[in-house]
Amino acid sequence: MPMAPLPQFSSSVKLKYVKLGYQYLVNNFLSLLLLPVMAAVSLELVHRGPGEMVELWESLRVDLIHVMCYLFAIVFVSTVYFMSRPRPVYLVDYACFKPPATCRVPFSTFMEHARLIYPNEKSVRFQMRILERSGLGEETCLPPANHYLPPKPTMEASRDEAQLVIFSAIDDLVRKTGLKPKDIDILIVNCSLFSPTPSLSAMIINKYKLRSNIRSFNLSGMGCSAGLISIDLARDLLQAHPSSKALVISTEIITPNFYPGNERAMLLPNCLFRMGAAAILLSNRRRDARRAKYRLVHVLRTHKGAEDRAYRCVYQEEDSEGNSGINLSKDLMSIAGDALKSNITTLGPLVLPMSEQLLFFLTLVGRKVINPKWKPYIPDFKQAFEHFCIHAGGRAVIDELQKNLDLSAEHVEASRMTLHRFGNTSSSSLWYELNYIESKGRMRRGDRLWQIAFGSGFKCNSAVWKCMRTVKTPVDGPWANCIHRYPVHIPEVVKL
Amino acid sequence: MSSDQAAVTGHRFSSVVPGDVTGSAVVHELAGMDLIMKLHYLRAVYYFAPSEVVDGLAITDLKKPMFPWLNVYYPLAGRIRRAAEGGRPFIKCNDSGLRIVEASCGRTMDEWLQAEEGGESRWRSLVPDKVLGPELYFSPLVYIQFTRFKHGGMAIGYSWAHVLGDPESATNSINLWGELLSGNPQTVIAQKNEENTEEPVITPQGPAPAPVPAPAPIKQVEIAEDVWLPPTHRKMATHCFRITETELEKLHGEQVPPFETISALFWRCLARIRSRREPELATICRSGTPAKNNEILHNKFRTSTVKLDSSAASVELLGLATKILKQDMDEALVDGDNTGEQDFLLYGANLTFVDMGGIDLYGLELRGQRPVRVAYSVDGVGEEGAILVLQPPQRTDLSVMVILPEDEIPSLCRVLSSDFGIA
Numbered sequence: 001m002p003m004a005p006l007p008q009f010s011s012s013v014k015l016k017y018v019k020l021g022y023q024y025l026v027n028n029f030l031s032l033l034l035l036p037v038m039a040a041v042s043l044e045l046v047h048r049g050p051g052e053m054v055e056l057w058e059s060l061r062v063d064l065i066h067v068m069c070y071l072f073a074i075v076f077v078s079t080v081y082f083m084s085r086p087r088p089v090y091l092v093d094y095a096c097f098k099p100p101a102t103c104r105v106p107f108s109t110f111m112e113h114a115r116l117i118y119p120n121e122k123s124v125r126f127q128m129r130i131l132e133r134s135g136l137g138e139e140t141c142l143p144p145a146n147h148y149l150p151p152k153p154t155m156e157a158s159r160d161e162a163q164l165v166i167f168s169a170i171d172d173l174v175r176k177t178g179l180k181p182k183d184i185d186i187l188i189v190n191c192s193l194f195s196p197t198p199s200l201s202a203m204i205i206n207k208y209k210l211r212s213n214i215r216s217f218n219l220s221g222m223g224c225s226a227g228l229i230s231i232d233l234a235r236d237l238l239q240a241h242p243s244s245k246a247l248v249i250s251t252e253i254i255t256p257n258f259y260p261g262n263e264r265a266m267l268l269p270n271c272l273f274r275m276g277a278a279a280i281l282l283s284n285r286r287r288d289a290r291r292a293k294y295r296l297v298h299v300l301r302t303h304k305g306a307e308d309r310a311y312r313c314v315y316q317e318e319d320s321e322g323n324s325g326i327n328l329s330k331d332l333m334s335i336a337g338d339a340l341k342s343n344i345t346t347l348g349p350l351v352l353p354m355s356e357q358l359l360f361f362l363t364l365v366g367r368k369v370i371n372p373k374w375k376p377y378i379p380d381f382k383q384a385f386e387h388f389c390i391h392a393g394g395r396a397v398i399d400e401l402q403k404n405l406d407l408s409a410e411h412v413e414a415s416r417m418t419l420h421r422f423g424n425t426s427s428s429s430l431w432y433e434l435n436y437i438e439s440k441g442r443m444r445r446g447d448r449l450w451q452i453a454f455g456s457g458f459k460c461n462s463a464v465w466k467c468m469r470t471v472k473t474p475v476d477g478p479w480a481n482c483i484h485r486y487p488v489h490i491p492e493v494v495k496l
Numbered sequence: 497m498s499s500d501q502a503a504v505t506g507h508r509f510s511s512v513v514p515g516d517v518t519g520s521a522v523v524h525e526l527a528g529m530d531l532i533m534k535l536h537y538l539r540a541v542y543y544f545a546p547s548e549v550v551d552g553l554a555i556t557d558l559k560k561p562m563f564p565w566l567n568v569y570y571p572l573a574g575r576i577r578r579a580a581e582g583g584r585p586f587i588k589c590n591d592s593g594l595r596i597v598e599a600s601c602g603r604t605m606d607e608w609l610q611a612e613e614g615g616e617s618r619w620r621s622l623v624p625d626k627v628l629g630p631e632l633y634f635s636p637l638v639y640i641q642f643t644r645f646k647h648g649g650m651a652i653g654y655s656w657a658h659v660l661g662d663p664e665s666a667t668n669s670i671n672l673w674g675e676l677l678s679g680n681p682q683t684v685i686a687q688k689n690e691e692n693t694e695e696p697v698i699t700p701q702g703p704a705p706a707p708v709p710a711p712a713p714i715k716q717v718e719i720a721e722d723v724w725l726p727p728t729h730r731k732m733a734t735h736c737f738r739i740t741e742t743e744l745e746k747l748h749g750e751q752v753p754p755f756e757t758i759s760a761l762f763w764r765c766l767a768r769i770r771s772r773r774e775p776e777l778a779t780i781c782r783s784g785t786p787a788k789n790n791e792i793l794h795n796k797f798r799t800s801t802v803k804l805d806s807s808a809a810s811v812e813l814l815g816l817a818t819k820i821l822k823q824d825m826d827e828a829l830v831d832g833d834n835t836g837e838q839d840f841l842l843y844g845a846n847l848t849f850v851d852m853g854g855i856d857l858y859g860l861e862l863r864g865q866r867p868v869r870v871a872y873s874v875d876g877v878g879e880e881g882a883i884l885v886l887q888p889p890q891r892t893d894l895s896v897m898v899i900l901p902e903d904e905i906p907s908l909c910r911v912l913s914s915d916f917g918i919a
Contacts, residue, residue, distance in 0.1 A: 101515035102556075102563050104513055104515065104563075106590065106591035106592070106593075108590040108591055108593075109513055109592050112511070112593075112634050113511065137517075138591065148508060149509040152508075
């Protein structure tokens, strides 16, 4: 009996070494190939002797004109090559809004307010069940207007919240980077659900007295993945304009979006969405490369809106009583899974090492040609990235992605802990997660980071960053005074 | 009365919670004395005169210090729970929070205070009159109302469930909030944190012993299931009397302290009014001795019971006052065996006189400004009635708040003005 497990163990160990050997071989194939070639050439040289080499050279009858032409050709080709490379985009630094304790919403207060606001008991019980399983903690924050019974979402209150979150984040960023407002060339703001006139970007330009020839953009209605859309837009603009700095603000304003009705699918956002904002400084100047934290490697956007099912998945509409809210459909998770598959199919060849791509290709060919019953090979993205920031849309999203990508608990820790401490802060959650990784001292030079965001539409956007300098702890940011308490164990169901 | 209520409008409700997470299993046990007081509620109104300081305080300025304040006084933000069905109540410190009410009044503060001089109880519209229940698990223990008057000035109404603590605890707590608002938080919080280290742990000792007849100052009443209010058959009302220094001197000279004199005075008057059932027993409540283990929330009274052999009206004023003064304090009213299965009343079980003299009612300071007047009352008083004697510092007049059955108040006013010239 004790003999039976042993072969299994030794076979799994053998398999592990086989895998490692295979990866090493395939990924370093060219270098490995180069060694014997170089050995052969140097052997040949030694064999022939220097005299023969000089004879060979003279037989080519190369004179000055030829040399000049060759030189000219080389210089021309290399210039064209260097000029056509895209400008690097550096993330100099970023700052996240830290919600004040005065906005804190404990579970018990949320439930008590729900009982007082919603006359329908089923709605109250539904929200309680959601909250119990949500993965949120007791320190998440709602804006001041939502602490009233009932919440009174006026335009002024919404503007106040916007000013509070956005200006705090920008002030923090200015303090960290020494950024002068006059140096900002490009300003991009994304906030999905609150879009006043003049826009939030105009509000920022007014407050910080930015230049009159600034290129400002305000993206609204693009959902929780709009943060990466803004980064993509900034990157494209930085290609077109040399020596520029771009300020990107990602936020979601909660005040105007309180849903007072009874439709269950529309009550979810009330329970999950919380205050948050992030300000990111991007630059394409060479001299910023030295102090930048990250360099943007890829941004990949996938839009599934062409399918009706995906389009209606996250839909803002009025319920039968006339209350406006965001309807989340039941097949949200399956649509998210599809969108993710599309995204990683495009991302895979760009980031995966050759070993994984070869395996994937071989399995694909094998399924088509040899036997369709072979299991599709899911590439191991853990070999391509050291850190993962999955949009903290909800516990289900993180669970689903952890399963699909076969990630360990430590890989998704940043996402889970951000959901616990700050709730679903929509487009800015990726930055809170990144701040968590930095605050834990895990970000080293050369590490690769993958940010994945999902949003209404239905969109799945990815960004790949490479770390340019090790980030030293302690890190100044929203996690500063509570990072020592994390990670915490989040139970499946919290007893309320 | 209804016009007063109509004058206060624009009520907005919100909640304030502790700034830090209290924890998932923190419980504030209720001592036996706390449970005796569970049917009573303290209502205080602090009037602040119009000034730049007070009118410049926005609601956010008023709410902001409450978050660190509740870190210290976290039981105020909790909710009542019972151990099991019908078991002993305790406070679960789950950060549910206090309820804050914002309102505005269409009258000016001077107008309002002048009307109060006449004894009308307009203060009722300035403080929430909620009680614990019918949803016991979701009833806030403390309410605070901020009412702004026309042309400036503010009234702060503080409603406090007596189960949390006595008037001294309540007053100290709101004074701490005032100190935090004014600045200077470090020293104050550090001090309070030292005091807060020990929680009174009351372990019920086995099954309840056979019910012992309640000691004299308290009276057992029928169990209040979901709404914690005493079962009164008569409607209670309040009235405020102001007794000036000269009137006081006329009464006693310098032989007996003011509280005893006033108590004797009102006892005699009530004896005259209640000719059929004269109050022979009276309970005297004074602030307790400083708690030994520095709990910041406690119900610690010293009570004494005065029994008269004959009618109070026949005893001479000075003699009655001296008897009250010399009366010994009762022993501890109850020990830890009270499992909360029985409900009691303290105020109004017998005619109760409460000495508020030792309590720093005027100590609530908002950035250097103190209240011009403080009105204080108790809800949930029994039918015998209660009389609170408030002595503002640096003032020599006394305020006397009487809580009596509605129909007794006009007669009392008549007797006082005719015999003693007190309006």
